[in-house]
Amino acid sequence: MQGGDPYRQVTIAYIAEQAGVSIPTVSKVINGRSGVGAQTRARIETLINEYGYRRPEPAGRADIMELVMSDLESMWGLEIIRGVERTAREQNVGVVLADFDQRDDETRGWVEQALARRPNCVVTVAQLTQAQRDQLTARSIPFVVFDLASELQDDTPYVGATNWLGGRSATRHLLELGHRRIAMISGPDHVLCCRARVDGYRSALEAAGVPVEPALVRRVNLCHEDGRTAGHDLLRRLDRPTAIFTANDVLAIGVYRAAREEGLRIPEDLSVVGFDDLPVVSWVDPPLTSVHQPLREMAATATTLALALGRGEKPAQTRIELVTTLTVRQSTGPPPPERR
Amino acid sequence: MQGGDPYRQVTIAYIAEQAGVSIPTVSKVINGRSGVGAQTRARIETLINEYGYRRPEPAGRADIMELVMSDLESMWGLEIIRGVERTAREQNVGVVLADFDQRDDETRGWVEQALARRPNCVVTVAQLTQAQRDQLTARSIPFVVFDLASELQDDTPYVGATNWLGGRSATRHLLELGHRRIAMISGPDHVLCCRARVDGYRSALEAAGVPVEPALVRRVNLCHEDGRTAGHDLLRRLDRPTAIFTANDVLAIGVYRAAREEGLRIPEDLSVVGFDDLPVVSWVDPPLTSVHQPLREMAATATTLALALGRGEKPAQTRIELVTTLTVRQSTGPPPPERR
Numbered sequence: 001m002q003g004g005d006p007y008r009q010v011t012i013a014y015i016a017e018q019a020g021v022s023i024p025t026v027s028k029v030i031n032g033r034s035g036v037g038a039q040t041r042a043r044i045e046t047l048i049n050e051y052g053y054r055r056p057e058p059a060g061r062a063d064i065m066e067l068v069m070s071d072l073e074s075m076w077g078l079e080i081i082r083g084v085e086r087t088a089r090e091q092n093v094g095v096v097l098a099d100f101d102q103r104d105d106e107t108r109g110w111v112e113q114a115l116a117r118r119p120n121c122v123v124t125v126a127q128l129t130q131a132q133r134d135q136l137t138a139r140s141i142p143f144v145v146f147d148l149a150s151e152l153q154d155d156t157p158y159v160g161a162t163n164w165l166g167g168r169s170a171t172r173h174l175l176e177l178g179h180r181r182i183a184m185i186s187g188p189d190h191v192l193c194c195r196a197r198v199d200g201y202r203s204a205l206e207a208a209g210v211p212v213e214p215a216l217v218r219r220v221n222l223c224h225e226d227g228r229t230a231g232h233d234l235l236r237r238l239d240r241p242t243a244i245f246t247a248n249d250v251l252a253i254g255v256y257r258a259a260r261e262e263g264l265r266i267p268e269d270l271s272v273v274g275f276d277d278l279p280v281v282s283w284v285d286p287p288l289t290s291v292h293q294p295l296r297e298m299a300a301t302a303t304t305l306a307l308a309l310g311r312g313e314k315p316a317q318t319r320i321e322l323v324t325t326l327t328v329r330q331s332t333g334p335p336p337p338e339r340r
Numbered sequence: 341m342q343g344g345d346p347y348r349q350v351t352i353a354y355i356a357e358q359a360g361v362s363i364p365t366v367s368k369v370i371n372g373r374s375g376v377g378a379q380t381r382a383r384i385e386t387l388i389n390e391y392g393y394r395r396p397e398p399a400g401r402a403d404i405m406e407l408v409m410s411d412l413e414s415m416w417g418l419e420i421i422r423g424v425e426r427t428a429r430e431q432n433v434g435v436v437l438a439d440f441d442q443r444d445d446e447t448r449g450w451v452e453q454a455l456a457r458r459p460n461c462v463v464t465v466a467q468l469t470q471a472q473r474d475q476l477t478a479r480s481i482p483f484v485v486f487d488l489a490s491e492l493q494d495d496t497p498y499v500g501a502t503n504w505l506g507g508r509s510a511t512r513h514l515l516e517l518g519h520r521r522i523a524m525i526s527g528p529d530h531v532l533c534c535r536a537r538v539d540g541y542r543s544a545l546e547a548a549g550v551p552v553e554p555a556l557v558r559r560v561n562l563c564h565e566d567g568r569t570a571g572h573d574l575l576r577r578l579d580r581p582t583a584i585f586t587a588n589d590v591l592a593i594g595v596y597r598a599a600r601e602e603g604l605r606i607p608e609d610l611s612v613v614g615f616d617d618l619p620v621v622s623w624v625d626p627p628l629t630s631v632h633q634p635l636r637e638m639a640a641t642a643t644t645l646a647l648a649l650g651r652g653e654k655p656a657q658t659r660i661e662l663v664t665t666l667t668v669r670q671s672t673g674p675p676p677p678e679r680r
Binding site for chain 2: 012092257
C-alpha cells in the first residue's frame with residue numbers, strides 16, 4: 001500500500017495500521033472518547049492530520065419523525081396533522097405520515113418500514129402493539145402517545161386532554177340550564193378517553209343529586225351513523241331526554257339528524273353538546289355547543305416532547321393533559337316548559 | 341494488526357492490504373464490476389469470505405416522497421392524504437407531509453428542507469414557484485402537480501379531474517329539473533379548476549338556450565363564510581335564482597345556512613349542487629347533490645405516476661384527468677311552481 005496518496009480515501013484501518021494500534025483505538029481518538037494514552041493519541045492525531053482523514057458523510061438524510069394516525073377519516077385527524085407538521089417544520093424535521101385502519105391491524109408492517117427510515121422519534125395516535133413498542137425502544141427511538149385510547153404503561157410519554165373535566169363541564173352546563181333528563185352517547189368502553197368523559201358526566205350528575213340512569217347512557221362507535229341510530233333510540237322513549245351529550249362532534253351531528261327526523265327542534269325541544277369542537281361545528285345549524293379539545297396545541301406539545309426525547313433530553317414533564325374548555329353556541333338552551 | 345479477529349470490523353482497506361492490491365480493486369470485486377484479473381479476484385474473494393467483510397449499511401434511509409399540501413383546513417385535504425399515503429405505503433415509501441398557507445408564502449423554505457431529505461419524488465397540491473421547480477428539476481426529483489390551480493407548463497406531469505365536464509353535468513341536472521334561473525358561486529378566477537367549472541356551467545346554459553346572466557355568477561373565496569354571504573346576496577334579489585351551483589361543497593354548506601336564514605327550504609324553494617362530494621355532504625340536511633371528484637383515486641394516480649418518474653421510468657401518460665360524476669341526493673328538485 002502507498003502512504004500519503006492524497007486521492008485515496010483514507011480509512012480508519014489504514015491509520016490504525018500506520019500508527020500500529022487497533023482500529024477501536026483510532027475510533028476513540030476520532031470520536032473524542034477516553035481510554036487512549038497521551039502519546040498514542042498524539043501519534044494518531046498527527047497521522048490523521050497528515051492523511052487528511054475525513055469522517056464519512058453522516059449516513060442519514062435530514063431529520064424526520066413519524067406520525068402514526070388512525071381514523072384519518074375523521075376531521076379530528078386534520079387538526080392533529082397540522083399541529084405536528086407546523087411544530088416539526090419549525091425544527092427543520094420532516095413528518096412522515098402513516099395512517100392505519102385499526103380494524104385491519106395494518107400497523108404490523110409499519111414498524112419495519114419506519115425503522116428503515118431512521119426517525120428521530122414517533123408520535124402515535126394509533127395503538128402500537130407491545131412488540132412494536134419494544135422494537136422502537138430497542139433502537140432508542142422515543143415515542144409519545146397522543147390521546148388516551150388504551151391503558152398507558154407508567155413510563156410512556158403521553159399528551160392528552162382533560163377528558164373527565166370536559167365531560168363534567170358539559171354536563172354541568174346542561175344542569176345549569178335546568179335539564180334533569182340528560183343522556184350521553186359515548187364511544188366503546190375500551191377507549192379510555194370515552195370512559196373518562198362518561199365518568200365526568202356521571203360525576204356532575206351525582207354532584208347535582210340527579211340519579212344516573214343506565215338506560216340513558218349509550219356506547220356506540222364514534223361515527224355519524226351510530227350517533228343517528230342512538231339518537232333515534234333515545235328520542236323515541238316515552239321519557240325521552242331533554243338533552244344529549246355526545247362523546248364527539250360527529251356523534252352530535254348524527255343526533256342532529258335524528259332530531260330532525262323525529263320532528264324535534266334544537267335547542268327548543270332538545271339540547272345537544274358535542275366534544276372536540278372541530279371547525280365544522282360552527283357551520284352546522286344551529287352551531288353546536290362543544291367541549292373544546294385543543295388538538296392543535298396538544299399535537300404541538302406532543303411533537304415538542306417527542307423531538308426533545310429524540311435529542312436525548314430529559315424533559316421535566318413527559319405525561320401531560322391540556323385543559324378542555326366548553327364553547328357554548330346555539331345548540332343548548334333550557335328544557336321545553338312542559339318537560340321541566 | 342491481527343488478522344482474522346472475528347470481532348473487529350473488517351474494512352476494504354484491510355482486505356486490500358492483505359491481498360496486496362489497491363482499495364479500488366477490492367471495491368470493484370465487492371461491487372461486481374469488471375477490470376480485475378481472475379486470479380486477483382479469486383484471492384480477494386477468499387479473503388472476503390475469510391474475514392467476513394460486510395458492506396456497511398447503505399447511506400440512505402428507506403425511500404420517502406414529499407406531499408406538499410395547501411389548505412389542509414378543508415376536508416378536501418384528508419381524502420388526498422389518504423390516497424397518497426396508501427399508495428406510497430404499498431410501495432414501501434414513506435410520505436413526508438408539508439402543509440402551507442399560501443397567503444404566507446411559507447413554501448419558500450420548504451424546498452431546502454425537502455432536498456435535504458432526498459425524496460424520490462414530490463406530489464404537490466400547493467403551488468411551487470419557478471425557482472422551486474428548477475431546484476427540483478436540477479436534482480432530478482420529479483414532481484406531479486395535483487389538481488389544476490394555475491396554468492401548467494406543457495411538460496409538467498399533472499393529475500386532475502374533469503372540472504369542465506363536472507360543471508356542465510351539474511348545470512344540466514338543474515336544467516333537466518326545470519330550473520332556468522341558475523346561479524353559480526365559484527372561487528377566484530385565477531384558480532383554473534374554478535374557471536373550468538364556470539365554463540362548464542356556461543356551456544350547459546348556452547346549449548339549453550338559457551342566457552348567462554353575469555349577475556348570477558359570483559366569485560368568492562372557497563370558504564363557508566363566503567358561500568353564506570354570496571348566498572344571502574343572491575337570495576335577496578327580487579328575481580332570486582331557484583338553484584345555486586357552487587364550485588365546492590364548503591360553499592354549498594354556506595348557502596344552506598343563508599337559505600335557512602332567509603326562510604327558504606331546500607330543495608322546495610331552492611336547489612343546491614356542490615362540487616367535490618366530500619364524505620360530510622351526506623351528513624348535512626338535506627344530503628347534498630354534488631359533483632363527485634374521485635380525490636382518493638386521483639391521489640393514488642398522482643402518487644403512482646410520481647414514484648414511476650422517480651424510478652426513471654417513462655410512463656405513457658403523464659397528464660391525466662379522471663372523470664367527475666354527479667351524485668344526486670336530496671338537495672335538488674324541481675323549482676317552486678310559482679317561479680317556473
